[in-house]
Amino acid sequence: MALQTGGNADWWRGAVIYQVYPRSFQDTNGDGLGDLKGITRRLSHIASLGVDAIWLSPFFKSPMADMGYDVSDYCDVDPIFGTLDDFDAMMAEAHRLGIKVIIDQVISHTSDRHPWFVESRSSRTNDKADWYVWADPKPDGTAPNNWLSIFGGPGWEWDGVRRQYYQHNFLTSQPDLNFHSKPVQDALLKTVKFWLDRGVDGFRLDTVNYYFCDKQLRDNPPHVPDPDQAGLDAPDSNPYGMQNHLYDKTQPENLEFLRRFRALLDQYEERTTVGEVGDGARSLKTVAAYTTGGDKLHMCYTFDLLGPEFTAAHIRGCVETFQRMVKDGWVCWAFSNHDVNRHVSRFALTEEERPIIAKLAISVLAALRGSICLYQGEELGLPEAELAFEDLRDPYGIRFWPAFKGRDGCRTPMPWEAGKAHAGFTSAEKSWLPVPYEQAALSVDTQENDDSSVLHHYRRTLEFRKTHPVLIDGSMEFVGSNQDLLAFVREKGDEKLLFVFNLTREAAEFQLPAGMALGAPLPMPGFKAAAGAKTVQLDALDAFCARIS
Template structure:
């Protein structure tokens, strides 16, 4: 491949379509989606007009957290296919003009990873310091008060070493020790492996969790009025702490610069996931506002459970301009970790179309989640259908992430055309009314609206890379200007059920000049 001829700034204002491989297309009859299925459906993705796909993890894994617990960073899990399938996927995507970003989970591995098996074997082996180990307090309790996002202490006792190891997520997901340069080297080498395979960039999972406080200081408590549930559900005691020492450490900046340098020869781009309810925009500025770190990152402002009226959008952008004036955000309203936004915000189709148009007119890059373009609602699942350990732990107050991960619906065939066998999660009956085939035949469908809105962004250079000014809300009417050296656009959106400001309910008006 001729790396020098690649366009390196495609990401700026670009549109990235997230694919959750388990739920996109099954080609083997296993009930689980696979890489060959993704390759098979790429013409549909390309027809949307997006720039790239982000593929959630498909690496070898015991699947305790469905691929976000990696046991071999350079292997394909057999349930998803083979390396030959991946090569075909890359080739197919590039022939269709699509970039491919893959999901790197670098903050932690599976406890079945060979690195961890060696690390836990003794205190003096070559990888003894590759994970975060600590002695107990004199009374035998955990080294400090850090909590896991999945509930309970972030420390787990290991009888082999008679020490605790850190896990910010599941017990089976031990945290790597980024203070060890050898760990950084190994991860950068792993990234190069995939770049040589032809990937165009990475989505970096939990990018602000890489480093921990080397002194293992206790996190301070957080006052009840300051607790937010953007990163963890409200019922999770994780929200009771200010996570000053367990994540978002300053040492991460130097690593991101090292990682960036490794990507430069390949022209690769990175989108980071920033999970921090307190300092999200500050971290966004630190990571993306300084050249040579990360091109773009997303925070959880539009992924939270809060409604998104015009005034709140203005508030987010006011804070962005104040706290992160140089940052490049990547906006998303749905993904594989949150309740689908049409359910979260109780949006009828007309409203969902308005929000899609607004999203695709914002300054920054955009992530769309599979099925979002069909207007799929969150699936209502029974407890016995759950697969997500997060939902099982906090049911019923928090039902987990399975409801947004159910299979894609392509047609009215068996299981919505996803699989000929019972799928790993059930296909909701409500989704079968919104299949791709049905919406292709309806000129007024959500699918055609998304194609139109994506085309609008691609048509107008000001929407991809221009400035965004004059952001205001007059009641439910949001307005802002997008401007570059070629054009100026005024966007006005009535985000309500009532006619107001000269706009019909849920009307979005785009005026040139």
């Protein structure tokens, strides 16, 4: 184990992180599923984007009831993805290319096949009897309280052996661990140390605010909808959003566990954490609590920008709220990930508009203060896939079909080569999810040969971000606008840059505030907005950047 020696411990601040969904990235053994060797094979593509790190969705041993988010062994690779040797080889190649490796830690719950749960459910007196959240039924046999599962139905499942209910925030096969038990915390931190000693650079912490529940198991009160937070609630088809989740997550005891987690990481060089916070309208308050003080998480991301809105008012509101509430913490912004519809489909009004929106969105993201996450395929401008019910694999989508179509549409395989079956993802007769024609047409090899493609725009935009240190960790202050424009100033040292984004479908004119003088415009990749002495002329879905004084 290497102790910190004063290296670049803050490499994560302002970093660009590329999320890889392993089962959909590249198959090398012809079974229709992506694997670790496939990631190694395609790391050169990721490196060509100019990112700082990759985040790998789970590859641990699992029954795959929830695509690997139901872990049965935290310290081994599931055979469908390969072996620990394959992981080591992948990580070595990533490091050779200058790419850090962040892995998903799903520790709020395990699979019901995990040996810990098998032992825990066997009796009320075994050594792990209290490692999960068990509770007696009410006198009438019903569940201990009114908590719900995100995946539908009650958040409790009856076990006939123990004659008790166990809590599950997700599938019934994903029982929640009891973080009030110190041995549970110790065991989980031991698995984290396993990967630290193996050389991983950080952890993405799945559902990080779900670790603790209320010791008294009190009922959640009803949720009173807030019209200003409509995009942050669960889908209307899911009753989970009808409760105010005061007691089944986001408990104060979590702060001390996060301090324990951070203390372990701080024994190693240049490690980081990024937590996923799903807490509705309270998400940013939770981020503030989890990232301030320098003794808990390094950064968090929320679902604030993962909804349907792509407007100046919405983005400004999210960023300003974060800046107001989180003084010394850090945020990681994203428009897409493996749990939401791809943002090109959410933001674009027409099919023809998709590549324009894809280019504008990464330009906005790259200019924000914070680290940023990219989701595999967004650098190609991939739209959400429309799948038939019989093709679905996501238990969430199957449960709520047809009101909600689930997450498979954003998890379809990467299209590498347009002329090959399954767009070069697999040589198998059938891929685990189909590759739609409209995605295959946007393949990597096709875009490599088109200088105006979304792929080349991503590379140029990330290079633009990297060549201006002010965009990595400089301050950010919004500027008032005479129109519906997103305008802000990034400043660090002697560099002071004005950004103006027109996210509307009409041309607009930005008037410089009194006392602001434009200097030399900077050529933002893909945009040609023109400036006068006191105004900036922007076309629809356009952007502008210049030095100011």
